[in-house]
Amino acid sequence: MSLDPKQMDPRIKRTLLVIRDAMIGLMHEKGFEHVTVRDITQRAEINRATFYRHYVDKYELLDKIVEDRMTEFTTAISLPSDFTFEDLSLDPETPPSSFICLFEHIAQHAMFYRLMLSDKGIPGFAGRMEQIIRESFYHRLQLAERDTLAVKTPMELVARYATSAHLGLMTYWLEAGMPYTPAFMALQLKRLHMLGPTQVVTNTSQTKSSP
Incomplete structure (x- = not known):
């Protein structure tokens, strides 16, 4: 994602925040290597299509x-x-x-x-x-x-x-x-x-x- 947060649709911004919070919380619990995209989508209460609309995989998510x-x-x-x-x-x-x-x-x-x-x-x-x-x-x-x-x-x-x-x-x-x-x-x-x-x-x- 390269969108300027100031120009981003509020709904997309909320989704990205939820995804990121889910990743950080899961890493606290089990470490990055044990976190899966399925874990993230379940924690964030989104479907996998929504996740992949914004990130290629969990590695790109963490990098971002x-x-x-x-x-x-x-x-x-x-x-x-x-x-x-x-x-x-x-x-x-x-x-x-x-x-x-x-x-x-x-x-x-x-x-x-x-x-x-x-x-x-x-x-x-x-x-x-x-x-x-x-x-x-x-x-x-x-x-x-x-x-x-x-x-x-x-x-x-x-x-x-x-x-x-x-x-x-x-x-x-x-x-x-x-x-x-x-x-x-x-x-x-x-x-x-x-x-x-x-x-x-x-x-x-x-x-x-x-x-």
Whole structure:
């Protein structure tokens, strides 16, 4: 399917959503390899002709689900087109809107991400997320016009560290059942980026011991 969702007939859009929800639910229960088209159509309460009108097989369905979600993930983690670094607060207690948007996106599609980052997901999915996060990190550096040659730590190490922080917090949040709000998670990510884990813990300890 290559239809623009904005131009799609609402009935077709609902059908596609039902099919996709059925696939994700079944993958949670039994894993992709054990899911059949018959399982999907029964769960979605549609006939096989309707399924094949939109997808060649379950592999194309999964590919389309992943591609669309990764496109949305890329949009969520990207800075606004009119963003300038003058708008960026250096206060570690003020999370950027892009971080909040990212966690809101994860929350909206929690079942999908929880599945794909588990052992029932598809191989290489976490790597795709890491690549998108890393590209976003480098894009932010370009916008900031930072002289990466002057940085003492190799930039690839910085990028890997930042990427791991993003993915690690998102994975933990999902596995824990999302006990915190997107805004709270965005704030923790900002603090870890600016202060680092050691400084975050040190500041917390000093605060607790203060009279």
